Amino acid sequence: MSSAFEVRGGNRLKGEIIPQGAKNEALQIISAVLLTPEKVTISNIPDILDVNLLIELLGDIGVKVNRVSRATCEFQADDIDFVYLESPEFKKKSGRLRGSVMMAGPLLARFGKAYIPKPGGDKIGRRRLDTHVIGFEKLGAAFVYDTDDNYFRLEAKTGLKGTYMLLDEPSVTGTANIVMAAVLAQGVTTIYNAACEPYLQQLCKMLNSMGAKITGVGSNMLNIEGVSGLKGCSHAMLPDMIEIGSFIGLAAMTQSEITIKDAGIQHLGVIPEKFRQLGIQLEIRGDDIYIPAQDSYEIQTFIDGSILTIYDNPWPGFTPDLLSIVLVVATQAKGSVLIHQKMFESRLFFVDKLIDMGAQIILCDPHRAAVIGLGRQHQLRGITMSSPDIRAGVSLLIAALSAEGKSTIHNIDQIDRGYQYIDERLRNLGADIKRV
Ligand SMILES: CC(=O)N[C@H]1[C@@H](OP(=O)(O)OP(=O)(O)OC[C@H]2O[C@@H](n3ccc(=O)[nH]c3=O)[C@H](O)[C@@H]2O)O[C@H](CO)[C@@H](O)[C@@H]1O
Ligand SMILES: C=C(OP(=O)(O)O)C(=O)O
Missing domain, CATH: 3.65.10.10 (Enolpyruvate transferase domain)
Incomplete structure (x- = not known):
């Protein structure tokens, strides 16, 4: 190019x-397809580098991707390749965009493990991941941080458990990640000082249509009653x-x-x-x-x-x-x-x-x-x-x-x-x- x-x-x-359809919404919504083995159809997808790269990454880890048209795509995450998730190729590719961090919440919730490589995105100042990782920790996950290559390994051996948490800051991708983990956790999670951008409101709307039980959408206090599984859905980006x-x-x-x-x-x-x-x-x-x-x-x-x-x-x-x-x-x-x-x-x-x-x-x-x-x-x-x-x-x-x-x-x-x-x-x- x-x-x-x-x-x-x-x-x-x-x-x-x-x-176009919203970029930052698309990155959350497309990550959320990992929460169910059923088919999810997403429309009004912007045809832009970051989003295409995330779709490619999902394909690489085993998600079935069917691009019905430029703007519509079907996903089915019924066979995930965990070996690839730990490979140097995954680290390299996912490091090219910020949005890839949001694969962690769904993977942790559904499979009990996830990896976060140093995320890409704009070089516009420090962009720490503390809110994400501390949120996962509060839900019962343990993490190891590899300082050499800025790599987080997360594990929840006995599953995630709902809890109350007050976020240090209303991080947009951090809130999305924690919400996506909490929807499949056992019991109730309350996230106070949650970010509430339209991107997040849309994500919660989508998750509820998949069977999640989230209330407080649009406010800075989200209540999430965990469910044991989510089904497929259709979602259109704003x-x-x-x-x-x-x-x-x-x-x-x-x-x-x-x-x-x-x-x-x-x-x-x-x-x-x-x-x-x-x-x-x-x-x-x-x-x-x-x-x-x-x-x-x-x-x-x-x-x-x-x-x-x-x-x-x-x-x-x-x-x-x-x-x-x-x-x-x-x-x-x-x-x-x-x-x-x-x-x-x-x-x-x-x-x-x-x-x-x-x-x-x-x-x-x-x-x-x-x-x-x-x-x-x-x-x-x-x-x-x-x-x-x-x-x-x-x-x-x-x-x-x-x-x-x-x-x-x-x-x-x-x-x-x-x-x-x-x-x-x-x-x-x-x-x-x-x-x-
Ligand atoms: C992929 C994606 O969705 N990217 C968006 C997302 O990034 P992202 O989710 O990475 O941004 P965060 O919301 O985590 O925070 C962005 C920065 O602002 C700081 N911070 C945040 C909240 C606060 O109350 N005070 C504060 O200083 C954080 O420390 C961080 O340095 O949200 C940002 C903030 O709207 C947007 O610029 C990005 O386009
Ligand atoms: C900062 C932005 O994007 P990212 O978080 O993907 O770097 C942005 O969309 O303005």
Whole structure:
């Protein structure tokens, strides 16, 4: 696969775009197929690197995978290969994505053992697995940590037992992992300070349709009454809220008129409101979001007139995965905003590329960047750059599409791991972008 995008900026885009199925939901849902020997059918699967890699990994460990169409897949986990799970090949491959850690919960629950290699995913700061492992331990599993190759071996010789636990932090993948382990544990598990992103709400909905008994879905206190087995089901992924936020940012930055179709508005939480705080006009039309072409947008201040701060928080707070997008959109707004990325310590360094393009940004420290909007007084300039992580990559792509002249973005595997056919879909809206 080619590894760069060549973009000529400045085109105003126009048209409709349909969001892909949610990447982070897909990684949980596809891991959950390991919980039953029966057939599970999943639809609205995004055709992206991370998800395809997880599906491949499941196939490698013996799950029968039938890709009915690009977006729909049938899985049947009735014959798991534990020898492969301990092999160097598995360690290497599963280390390429973050989502593979969520195979551990289901495997531990159903077979009493699991392995977690050092997970991949974005290099955006420390990403510890303590919440996952301590949660499994509370359910009765023992673990051995191999410090040489960062490998966890987990075992639950006498099965898992339900318990009360208060999580140290509401980890998204950690909560998913513990929930998937607890559904087959003996007795009742209560998880307090649980993450409750729509990804998790969807996972719980799916597990309940398989016969699990989970209550409190959508809150930070989940109650799970263990059952002895789960059956097959069908599940459809929600639209990807991070893609939706990215498209809102794209429309504003390129002064384009775009309709985002079937956006699953009721699941977007504060996302539309954060873009409105940047002065962007959005109209909710049924389940679509219409963004009119806007010559300018002005960042709001707080009620007392002080400078706006946009920061991340666990759901229902604003997702950290959209802060890079908000930051890039602010570079062309009127006014100023402080972007505070609380969760990750290395996610803002990409601003040096935006500064090279002519944006006015002060990186205060690794977590905070002050953006002084250009208010369209001049355009950003195209440059050659490399995408450090998935969301910074898309933010740079948005900057390039709004910039004067040619930009080249390298390391676009980072973008492809989360955004389906992005170049083709942007070309359909009128963007000048090609893979080189
Ligand atoms: C595959 C997947 O689903 N990835 C998502 C998942 O990653 P993931 O599940 O890995 O992220 P976690 O929720 O575990 O936490 C992310 C980081 O934030 C820190 N943290 C977390 C909670 C908190 O209250 N305070 C805090 O500082 C953690 O220490 C960690 O460094 O959730 C992240 C946080 O929404 C998203 O960025 C990732 O896109
Ligand atoms: C950080 C992200 O992904 P991952 O957790 O897979 O690295 C993301 O989706 O923005």
